[in-house]
Amino acid sequence: MNRRGIIGAIAAAVALAVVPKKTRAAPVKKIRPPGALPRGAFEQACIGCFRCAEVCPTKVIQFPGVFSLDTATPFLELDDRACVLCMKCTQVCPTDALVPLKADVDVVAKEVRMGVPKLNRAACLPWTGHGICRLCYQVCPYPDRAVEVVGPQKAPLFHAEACVGCGLCQEACPETAQAIIIEPLP
Amino acid sequence: MALRSQSFFAPLVKRVLQPFDITLRHGKRYQLVRKLFLSFSVLLTVGLPLWHLRALEVEGAGLAAGTRWSTVSRFLPATPPPFLGAPTSVWVGFFELVDPLEALATALFRGANWNLVWTVLPGVVLVVVFGRFFCGWACPYLPVLATANAARWLLSRLGLPTADVKLPRVTSRVVLVGVLIVGSVLGVQLVPLVYPPAVIGREAFRAVFYGSLGAGSLLVLTAFLFDTFVSRAGFCRSLCPGGAMFSVLGSASPIKVVNDRSKCTDCTVCDVICNLGQSPMTNTLDSGCERCGKCVASCPTKALSFKIVPLGVKRGDS
Numbered sequence: 001m002n003r004r005g006i007i008g009a010i011a012a013a014v015a016l017a018v019v020p021k022k023t024r025a026a027p028v029k030k031i032r033p034p035g036a037l038p039r040g041a042f043e044q045a046c047i048g049c050f051r052c053a054e055v056c057p058t059k060v061i062q063f064p065g066v067f068s069l070d071t072a073t074p075f076l077e078l079d080d081r082a083c084v085l086c087m088k089c090t091q092v093c094p095t096d097a098l099v100p101l102k103a104d105v106d107v108v109a110k111e112v113r114m115g116v117p118k119l120n121r122a123a124c125l126p127w128t129g130h131g132i133c134r135l136c137y138q139v140c141p142y143p144d145r146a147v148e149v150v151g152p153q154k155a156p157l158f159h160a161e162a163c164v165g166c167g168l169c170q171e172a173c174p175e176t177a178q179a180i181i182i183e184p185l186p
Numbered sequence: 187m188a189l190r191s192q193s194f195f196a197p198l199v200k201r202v203l204q205p206f207d208i209t210l211r212h213g214k215r216y217q218l219v220r221k222l223f224l225s226f227s228v229l230l231t232v233g234l235p236l237w238h239l240r241a242l243e244v245e246g247a248g249l250a251a252g253t254r255w256s257t258v259s260r261f262l263p264a265t266p267p268p269f270l271g272a273p274t275s276v277w278v279g280f281f282e283l284v285d286p287l288e289a290l291a292t293a294l295f296r297g298a299n300w301n302l303v304w305t306v307l308p309g310v311v312l313v314v315v316f317g318r319f320f321c322g323w324a325c326p327y328l329p330v331l332a333t334a335n336a337a338r339w340l341l342s343r344l345g346l347p348t349a350d351v352k353l354p355r356v357t358s359r360v361v362l363v364g365v366l367i368v369g370s371v372l373g374v375q376l377v378p379l380v381y382p383p384a385v386i387g388r389e390a391f392r393a394v395f396y397g398s399l400g401a402g403s404l405l406v407l408t409a410f411l412f413d414t415f416v417s418r419a420g421f422c423r424s425l426c427p428g429g430a431m432f433s434v435l436g437s438a439s440p441i442k443v444v445n446d447r448s449k450c451t452d453c454t455v456c457d458v459i460c461n462l463g464q465s466p467m468t469n470t471l472d473s474g475c476e477r478c479g480k481c482v483a484s485c486p487t488k489a490l491s492f493k494i495v496p497l498g499v500k501r502g503d504s
Contacts (some may be wrong), residue, residue: 008356008359011360012363015363015367016294016363016366016367016370030373040373041296043373043374043375044292044295044296044370044373044376045276045292045295045296045377046383046390047275047284047285047288047289047292047375047377047378048286048375048378048379048384049271049272049274049275049289049378049384049387050271050272050388050391050392051270051271051272051275051389053391053395054235054238054270054271054391055238055270056242057242058274059242059395059396062396062399063388063392063396063400064367064398065392065396065398065400065401071377072374072378072379072384072402073374073375082246083449092270092271092277094271094275094277094282094284094290094301094305095275095284095288095296095300096299096301097292139319148403170374
């Protein structure tokens with residue numbers, strides 16, 4: 001390598017050492033797979049290798065197909081599918097953008113926060129007095145912790161602090177109601 | 187230049203051999219091994235998604251919605267494949283391999299950790315010893331490049347002009363550093379968006395799993411058009427950040443193409459067949475050489491060969 005090359009290399013190294021810590025744009029809000037690093041850190045660690053989506057049994061892990069700078073990072077599409085908390089995606093991530101986790105009820109309850117549940121009471125069947133539904137309560141992996149049912153019609157009450165955001169309730173909620181939506185972390 | 191005009195081979199090679207990457211006479215075993223390796227890599231890139239789709243559908247028993255590829259994948263075995271991942275980050279049953287460039291980008295943003303170092307180490311060692319071999323041996327962009335070269339050949343046969351802009355070698359390094367800096371300013375990984383092996387691996391999966399293509403296919407298309415109409419292998423030679431990364435890492439590689447000038451007839455076959463603008467005929471190759479060995483295989487007088495040249499010794503001495 002000649003002198004110009006060495007100077008260039010040093011300049012590049014300095015730029016790379018300084019720039020990443022100074023400037024950062026705000027990342028897009030999306031529901032990330034379980035075990036994901038905090039927003040911002042995740043987008044930098046993920047190399048978009050597709051392995052998480054490769055092993056996902058419900059194919060709920062998606063890659064965006066539109067033009068955005070985030071095209072290479074996975075997110076969860078919870079509309080008609082849900083995460084079954086198998087934690088396989090966390091175990092195959094090569095860069096630890098998804099921190100490896102065991103598929104253990106307590107570990108998952110403690111470590112995983114994919115999104116927060118938002119209940120639209122105006123659309124919920126028990127809350128509007130249309131019947132005893134309880135579907136969300138029945139599919140929830142953490143009944144009585146993440147969701148409890150109250151009152152004579154067993155209307156659901158969500159506790160965001162105990163909810164992992166797997167989206168099973170959103171998937172189970174009747175088509176006519178669609179009262180539950182898992183929103184990205186604030 | 188006088189010799190060049192006397193050459194019998196140059197026009198022949200230019201017209202007939204260049205587009206098909208045909209190798210001549212010697213170095214056949216090297217080419218066979220390389221092409222088997224390349225085929226394996228390409229096969230994994232497009233075949234793994236199908237196999238994984240099959241395994242998912244068997245395991246999920248209808249949980250996963252089928253795509254139009256399910257009709258193809260049902261002929262594959264139902265057991266999950268022993269491999270995971272795209273070409274830039276593979277898990278091969280007992281260990282992981284991650285592309286040095288993507289690992290570097292991750293390490294720059296997130297800090298290095300030992301996990302990352304171990305996964306990247308085998309690749310780095312291979313590149314330090316064998317130079318930029320990945321580009322000629324494993325990159326799934328190579329079939330696209332071969333198609334682009336064939337298109338160039340077709341264009342020239344039809345009498346249409348094809349440009350061959352030769353960007354300076356430093357361009358790819360500028361792209362490499364630029365991608366890392368811009369990515370860090372934006373706070374996202376840009377490398378997987380502009381690095382063909384990563385893009386092609388991901389797009390193959392996306393196509394098979396969801397039946398749709400993403401923005402990455404646009405990059406591959408752009409690179410193809412660039413290689414066809416603007417510059418021969420221009421993307422690999424002067425734009426690909428991964429190629430630049432491998433060039434830098436492998437610049438001290440001792441394994442080099444050496445021209446035995448006493449046997450050389452200056453026929454320019456090697457210079458013409460080289461995709462990356464190297465000149466084996468004049469013994470002027472740099473770290474951009476991808477060790478594809480096509481020049482060695484095509485040399486009619488066996489003047490070229492791979493030799494171990496220690497650092498500091500000039501090529502052609504000894």
